[in-house]
């Protein structure tokens with residue numbers, strides 16, 4: 001989404017706000033800590049790829065994709081505290097984590113399918129934007 005937005009500040013704010021929507025939408029959160037560790041590692045890998053890819057830097061010189069990804073990942077950083085100490089939901093600051101907003105759960109299959117559909121939709125929009133920009137660029 002950051003790439004589609006194009007502006008790094010707006011992308012970061014949109015990423016942060018969209019985290020609320022995605023936390024409210026029914027999804028699967030694992031019970032065991034290893035799920036959070038794996039999810040965090042996957043997120044860090046995606047951030048590192050976005051930050052380090054020459055191809056992405058060329059297509060997104062403002063780094064809007066990177067700032068959007070950071071903005072969207074930031075709220076979940078507080079969840080990692082539970083790996084080191086006993087944390088209750090009311091100890092969290094983010095409204096979708098502390099119980100202020102509902103954090104709906106669903107089965108892993110439904111969660112995975114809905115996330116893949118969302119990802120495919122976003123990738124289709126990214127490819128469309130990239131093609132449009134390539135057509136406008138003089139050769």
Ligand SMILES: [Zn+2]
Pocket residue numbers: 019023075076096097
């Ligand atoms: Zn969250």
